Structure formats: structure tokens, C-alpha cells
Amino acid sequence: MLDIYAGSQALEKIQQDGFSQAMFTTMLGASGGPKWFTLFALDKYLFGEFFKDRNTELNLIGSSAGAFRFGALSQKDPIAAITRLATHYSETVYSPKAKAGEITAKAKELLNAVYGEHGVAEIINNPIFKAHFIVAKCSGLTASKLPIVQMAGLLVSMLLNRVDRGLINQQYQRFVYHHPSSQVKIRDEHNFNNHYVALNTENLTKALLASGSIPMVMHGVKNIPNSPQGMYRDGGIIDYHFDVDIKPNEGLTLYPHFDATPKAGWFDKKLSRKVNEKHYKNTVMLVPSKQFIYSLPFKKIPDRKDFTEMDAATRIKYWRTVLSETERLADSFNDFIVKQDISKIKHFTS
Numbered sequence: 001m002l003d004i005y006a007g008s009q010a011l012e013k014i015q016q017d018g019f020s021q022a023m024f025t026t027m028l029g030a031s032g033g034p035k036w037f038t039l040f041a042l043d044k045y046l047f048g049e050f051f052k053d054r055n056t057e058l059n060l061i062g063s064s065a066g067a068f069r070f071g072a073l074s075q076k077d078p079i080a081a082i083t084r085l086a087t088h089y090s091e092t093v094y095s096p097k098a099k100a101g102e103i104t105a106k107a108k109e110l111l112n113a114v115y116g117e118h119g120v121a122e123i124i125n126n127p128i129f130k131a132h133f134i135v136a137k138c139s140g141l142t143a144s145k146l147p148i149v150q151m152a153g154l155l156v157s158m159l160l161n162r163v164d165r166g167l168i169n170q171q172y173q174r175f176v177y178h179h180p181s182s183q184v185k186i187r188d189e190h191n192f193n194n195h196y197v198a199l200n201t202e203n204l205t206k207a208l209l210a211s212g213s214i215p216m217v218m219h220g221v222k223n224i225p226n227s228p229q230g231m232y233r234d235g236g237i238i239d240y241h242f243d244v245d246i247k248p249n250e251g252l253t254l255y256p257h258f259d260a261t262p263k264a265g266w267f268d269k270k271l272s273r274k275v276n277e278k279h280y281k282n283t284v285m286l287v288p289s290k291q292f293i294y295s296l297p298f299k300k301i302p303d304r305k306d307f308t309e310m311d312a313a314t315r316i317k318y319w320r321t322v323l324s325e326t327e328r329l330a331d332s333f334n335d336f337i338v339k340q341d342i343s344k345i346k347h348f349t350s
Contacts, residue, residue: 001292002332005260005348007281010252014284018340021050024284025251026059026184029066031236031266033214034302035258036065037319038288040086041326042256043069045333047078047129054128059184061176061246063134063235067211071204072114074129074179075122081114088113090319093312100147104219107212111205120204123179130179131199133211134235137173138220143231147216154215157237161267166190168267174238175227177207187245188279192238197227211235217304240266243275253283258301260287262350274350285348288329297321 006014013023030036051058060070068089072081088110094102115123123131141153153171160167166189174192177199178184186194199207202225210221210232220233243264246253262275293301297318306315336344 001289001328002336003260003285003287003289004336004345005285005287006345007277007283007348009281010284011345011347013252014345015342019337019342021054022056023252024058024254025056026061026246026249026253027070028242028253028255028257028283029060029062029069030241030255030257030259030262031064031066031234031239032241032258033065033304034089034306034319036069037086037090037322038258038293038301038326038329039069039256039286040082040323041328041330042286042333043073043082044079045330046254046256047073047082049334050337051129057128057130059130059132059179059182059246059249061132061134061184061186061242062211063239063242064212064214067131067133067208067235068110068114070129070131071119071123071133071208074126074131075115075119076126078129081119085110085114086323090323091316093316094307100217100219103217104213107209107218111209115205120201123204124199124201126179127181130182130184132179132182132184133177133199133207134239135175135177135207135210135224135232136235136237137175137195137228138171138231138233139173140171142171142215142233143220145219145231150216158267161265162271165264165268165273168238168265169193172238174235175207175232177203177211177224183248185247187247188243189276195227197224200226202226207232234266237266240264240268241275243279245279249282251282254286255283256286258288260285277348277350280348280350283348284345286329286333288326292325292329296325 062070072085075081180198220231241262
């Protein structure tokens with residue numbers, strides 16, 4: 001049910017020392033909207049069992065849906081919080097042809113339901129699980145509130161990215177909203193002009209909302225507290241599935257992901273461009289197998305198109321089934337941990 005991939009150095013370390021929670025110092029969470037539902041039971045297992053008694057820090061770095069997950073998983077009761085997130089998100093219903101205002105309002109309702117009165121403080125004060133939310137600050141046409149102007153900016157982004165991913169750094173800056181005591185730095189070869197802003201009670205929910213504010217689908221977030229003035233949108237624009245070097249990272253990176261072929265940025269989704277394999281040399285990926293995916297209703301994982309291509313009752317039933325079925329992935333991972341069958345790990349190649 002579950003495929004496990006490891007980069008060259010990660011595989012060597014696991015073969016030498018076995019597989020344990022202590023070897024990980026970082027965890028990644030990708031963008032992808034409801035695709036993350038396939039990771040639901042894995043998230044519960046990881047934070048309810050695997051990392052349950054951890055006493056050293058684990059840096060959680062997420063964009064968009066990954067940020068929403070990690071905001072839940074770094075609360076005092078991570079299982080209850082991630083369950084609230086899955087339940088509220090999966091049961092969200094929009095009116096036909098919903099516009100950005102309605103979708104943004106529903107996202108704010110989701111934040112209120114998941115983080116409540118104490119969630120923000122719990123995230124900021126968590127000494128072990130340290131949340132990091134990736135956000136893209138937009139400039140030029142992409143910062144416009146007008147859909148037609150914003151669309152023109154995105155078309156320019158798509159063309160620039162097709163030539164060279166680094167060219168879109170003219171339009172976007174990477175903002176990392178991080179746990180107050182985090183020392184994490186993100187590097188890549190594209191010079192996205194990174195900025196680091198500590199999370200606090202004034203900016204956390206706005207930074208989190210911005211990280212999931214999909215262009216053309218939702219309103220961006222303007223002027224996040226403690227940040228330069230401007231328009232902030234979905235972190236997946238830059239870091240859709242991640243193609244970065246993270247420092248300091250003295251251990252391995254754990255990456256539960258719904259796709260064994262990660263794409264760097266949002267505009268790379270339909271391109272053949274591969275991630276840099278060196279950025280995954282210390283990474284272990286947990287990926288639902290094709291066999292698992294084919295066993296699901298409609299033989300696919302959830303995605304945002306389900307909102308428009310299915311009626312609400314059908315979609316909610318389907319998504320609930322997926323959430324339930326992911327227990328099989330957690331069982332598979334637990335079986336792997338107990339048996340320490342290292343031979344099942346596949347070598348990650350981009």
C-alpha cells in the first residue's frame with residue numbers, strides 16, 4: 001500500500017543504523033489542496049505514535065495545504081487538530097460557480113474551526129514541532145486584485161518559468177514565516193530573495209491564509225503584520241513540492257507525499273523538468289502506491305477539480321472514503337517500522 005523512497009545518503013544511513021524517528025530533523029509538506037487527504041492517517045500515525053515521545057526539535061516546513069497540515073500538527077493535540085482540518089475541509093460546500101470572495105471566506109472559517117482560541121499560541125510555543133509556512137510575495141501584474149490583470153501576470157510567469165525557473169524571481173519573493181526560535185534557512189540556485197519572519201499572534205493566521213491563497217481562486221492577503229507591504233499569495237507558486245536545500249539539517253528529512261515525482265514550483269506541474277536530485281539525497285519519501293490509489297473510488301486521489309466536477313454529496317462521500325482508507329497506509333508504515341524491512345526502501349531518483 002505504501003512506497004518508501006530514500007535519497008542516496010538517507011538510504012546509506014538507514015541501512016547502517018535502522019529506521020527510527022530520531023534520525024529525522026525536518027519534515028516537508030507539499031501544496032496540492034485535497035490531495036493531502038491521502039496522507040491523513042499517516043499524519044495521525046506519525047504524530048500520534050512515531051514522533052509521540054520526541055524530545056528534540058523537528059522543523060515542519062510546509063506550503064499551502066502542507067502549511068495548513070503543519071499548523072494543525074504543531075498544536076498541543078495534533079490528532080484532534082488534523083482531524084478537524086480533514087473533516088471541515090472535506091465537508092466544505094461552495095455555491096455553484098463560487099467566486100474568490102466566497103472561497104476566501106470559507107478558508108477563514110476553516111482556520112477558525114481548526115485553530116480556535118488557543119491554536120495560535122500552541123503553535124508559537126511548541127518547543128518540539130516547529131512550524132514554518134512558505135508564502136510567495138507577488139509583484140507587478142501578479143499582485144493585482146483585478147482577475148484579468150492577475151491572469152496576465154500569471155501567463156508571463158508561465159512563459160518565464162518555461163524558459164528558466166529562476167526567471168520568476170522577478171515576480172515572486174519567498175517568505176518563510178517561522179517558529180520564533182527556528183534557525184532554518186532555505187537555499188536554491190534560483191535566488192528567490194528569501195525573507196524570514198517570526199510567527200506571532202498578529203501574523204500567524206494571515207500568513208497561513210496567504211500560504212494557501214491560490215491565485216485566481218482566492219483573494220491574496222495584503223500587508224501581513226511584521227512584513228513589507230504588498231500582496232501575498234500561495235506558497236506553492238515557488239515551492240509546490242520543493243526543490244531546495246535546507247540548513248541546518250543535521251539529520252534526515254521525512255516527506256510524506258502523494259506523488260513519487262515531485263515538481264519544484266506551481267508552474268512546473270505540466271513540465272518534464274525534474275527536481276535536483278542532490279536536494280533529495282537526505283530525504284525519505286512516504287508515497288501511496290499505485291495499488292492503493294487504484295483501490296480508491298474513481299481510482300484516483302482527491303483534487304480541487306472534484307469541487308466542480310462532482311455534486312457535493314458524491315464528493316463528500318468519496319472524500320470520506322479516502323480519509324478512512326488511508327488507515328491502510330498507516331498500517332503499512334507501522335508494519336515496516338516493526339519489521340525494519342529495509343529492503344523495501346526504493347532509491348529515489350528524480
